[in-house]
Amino acid sequence: MISSLPSLGRRRPEKAQLPEPYRAYLAELGEHGFAGDIRTDYAARLSAATDNSVYQLVPQAVVFPKSEVDVALLLRLLAKPHHRAVRISPRGGGTGTNGQSLCDGIMVDLSRHLAAIVALDLERSTVVVEPGVVLDELNAFLAPHGVTFAPTLSPSSRATLGGMIATDASGKGSRIYGKTSDHVEGLRCVLLGGEVLETTQLGPSELEALLARNDTIGRIYRETSAIIERSRDVFAARLPKLKRFLTGYDLAHVKSERGFDLGRIISGSEGTLGIVTQATLRLTPLRHYRQLFAIRYHEFDDALRAASRLVAANPGAIETVDDTIVGLAKHDVIWHSVAHLLDDRGEPELRAVNLVEFESDDEQALALQVRDMRARLDGELGSPGGATGYHLATLPADIKALWTLRKKGVGLLGNARGNRRPVPFVEDTAVPPEHLADYIREFRAILDAHGLRYGLFGHVDVGCLHVRPALDLRDEADERLMKIISDGVVGLVKKYGGVLWGEHGRGYRSEYTPTFFGPELYQEMRAIKAVFDPDNQLNPGKLAAPARRQDRLVSVDAMKRGAFDRQIPVETREKYATAVQCNGNGQCFDWNPDSVMCPSSKVTRDRIHSPKGRAGILREWLRLASGAGGEGGAEPGLELVRARSSAPADFSHEVYDAMNGCLACKACATQCPIHVDVPALRADFLEQYHSRYRRPLKDYFVAFLERMLTILVLFPRLANGLMDLAISRRILRWIGLVDTPLLAARTLSSSLRQRGAPRLDLRRLSTLSDEEKARTVVIVQDAFTTYYEPNVALAAYDLLVKLGRDVFLLPMFDNGKALHVKGFVSWFGRRVRKNVEVLRQVADLGISLVGIEPATTLTYRDEYPHALAEDMGFEVLLLQEYLARELGSMRRELGERFPRLAAAPATGWVLFGHCTERTAEPRSQAQWQKLFSEFGGALALENVGCCGMCGVYGHELEHVAESRGIFEMSWQPHLPQGGDAGEQVLCTGHSCRSQLKRFAGLRARHPAEVLVAALE
């Protein structure tokens, strides 16, 4: 465990320490006007050192080209003889499962700037994209035009088209739609030397013209076509007729009856032949009607064997999920949306599910297919090996939820308990579908022989199954086991006529390329590599080594993340468990501005500012701090608290900067399948960091604010007058805070007094009967709705009174969330213990506690138990949770007097969700909706991301630009237009309301304000 912060100063990797070839190359890049970003700081390099695989390789630098011109410059310089020692690798979303993009040279990240949808041609049904466009983003853009890019993959929310092309990705529906390369019309690919190869389907005369060219492009065409001519027959004879067999250097399909298309060897080449800068993709009409069967089985083997029967019905996709995944899903947020669709209460027990989807443009045709399927299923229900039951999902939301469950498979497995975690290395094998069940039986026998846990899911219709055996790669024995299992599975796959890389490409599994293709074809692949990259500078070691060189292929024995993680002491790993467990699946890179996941990552487009980036940099800090040595080194010892500038080279500052960009919205804590909780990790880090480096003044201001407010609120007008002075604003700005709100002129206590609200008297409450206690509720005040917006607290009070409750307010105390956010962890712990004593006095009476402000209320069920290291034994309910729970009894008690909503704006009300509340309590928004409907009104729910304020974050000068950026990205486009927009928009969060006021000039209301005003 780290007891005091070590300085990681002197040996921090710096630009000056770059190996000479890289220093010279990057210098020349700058001199030639490279317009993109060049990063050599350790944080940026670390964020590109991992993907979703088990490997870790820190590049020398990461560059982010701004345009194709930048890419061409990169590759032109690379070809110069004096830069021969430099290696580069392109990267997109970094979701590769086998280290496909990892490289010890320069990482060329195309996802940041080369991410435009360039042109849509609906007549030709094509779209032109840059490589950094994310698949879901493209399909969201295409949907209104009635078309889609058909190939898909599970991480569609963050995988890029460039990465998909380079791995020839495919997924659900590939039996019908094929792989990515089947939908590529043309590519622009920058070659070593900087020339741009434009690929398309060429007719004989066009090919002739290219073959005759006296330049690099002509040479490439001549040499590749010669290789293709001599090897086509060998390919045809040797390769099994399996849809998923050939990814990478697809020599077999360059020449076809349609023409000659070099795009076929660029697709799937994993960045080893050039960098794709633009792609013209073929589009598929969107099917408007779709229905999904969730078919239950008692045994996984039954589900696998059912696949060949199900294929006969010609569905769009058949995917399977085993009981391990279903079991894990029960503890995940996803369960709320699928439980009713997988109703497994019946007998026999649910052990596997097949998801079978039908889609069509013709409603009648779809109905016939579904009817036929029903008849087949009804016929086999109860028979040995048959389905045990099924549910037909017809609602889009239900269908989406079931597919989300399937997509979450990997993440859910990653969240299993124990040190052994599911790891990808044999995760996408494919065999002829008719052999799948037998093959899996033998596969399982290999894993069972080593006593390994695993979950299974995948595309049974094409014989591709995902298996991630659970290993602890920090344990050297398990690391050896990984190789043993790899070799075993390779043998098995060959026996069944399948392939090891049925979906995810080769990456570090490239060592098996000669085994699968045989020496003759492998030599042809080496020849292809030599045509494009004779000196092995482009993503070296992957797929094939160039002919005439002695280079080796990368191997599954390469350096793994586990080898780094094992250097962190066990107790430190336990304390920072989620940072260590992050498996890099990249779910936190979600492109969608309407999803709550990581606003800082979205607005900065910087991977460091994602949960994965933060977890990764923290892991390295822990490793270095534990004295493990390495690039950063470590120098333990006690020092006085000092300024950051006194040790500018300390790596800890890079960790601080990564953490400082976090809004503490807590989306990662629930939306990440591993529940990587960055705010909790950050709090612990900050406490350590500030034991050495001075805290900014504003941290103290923020930490003391709750306490100060209790005094200022005694003279609100005076306090506001002072706060509003130009000099005060300037001082606040100087310490780093802007747009700080003013106190309400009228205090909550005076309004309550005016209403004759009773004071809380615990002794009196203890004498109440059980019935009276059940009717009593105690509001736990918070600084936001008591000091700044007492109108909201009053509305909550009035609403509860109107609904027949006896309402009391707990005397104000500091909740302490700000202490936690700013990393005053010990101080926060003391506050928690004190507050819990107070809260417990009420809870012990059996009286409900209710909070109004979501962010503070939720600390009682998250940070508080964490600080206490135990369950508090009681809960502080959100207002809507309490109302939802009590509504039935309120209705009974009030009878005729139960109020109804009298009036609503003509355009209706719409609730803009609070991100922390939505993620921590997924039902909380629907609860408001239900309440409105119980009162006879309607409330729409707007699907938005984070508003960008998040407590203090949006008020910090250093974050104002990002705060505005997040608001403009995630909220602004959803705001209703017109004069009564303020009437319509409801928000439960003080931060959200403040942000709306600040950036949209809207005075949004809390739902309680609306209800209390409109109920009669």
Ligand SMILES: Cc1cc2nc3c(=O)[nH]c(=O)nc-3n(C[C@H](O)[C@H](O)[C@H](O)COP(=O)(O)OP(=O)(O)OC[C@H]3O[C@@H](n4cnc5c(N)ncnc54)[C@H](O)[C@@H]3O)c2cc1C
């Ligand atoms: C949870 C999970 C589930 C997955 N499920 C699927 C699945 O269903 N189907 C599937 O096919 N894959 C799947 N994958 C694997 C992975 O998502 C795919 O390989 C994807 O295509 C990679 O895209 P990316 O943008 O993340 O590429 P990266 O991982 O960044 O790169 C992948 C490869 O592409 C190269 N590359 C990237 N951009 C370019 C470019 N512009 N020019 C040339 N080369 C380039 C890189 O060098 C690297 O070799 C899954 C991964 C995860 C984490």
Ligand code: SF4
């Ligand atoms: S932080 Fe979570 S979502 Fe992000 S890569 Fe790690 S495990 Fe995946």
Ligand code: SF4
């Ligand atoms: S708390 Fe929010 S901003 Fe911070 S890392 Fe998690 S998701 Fe990103």
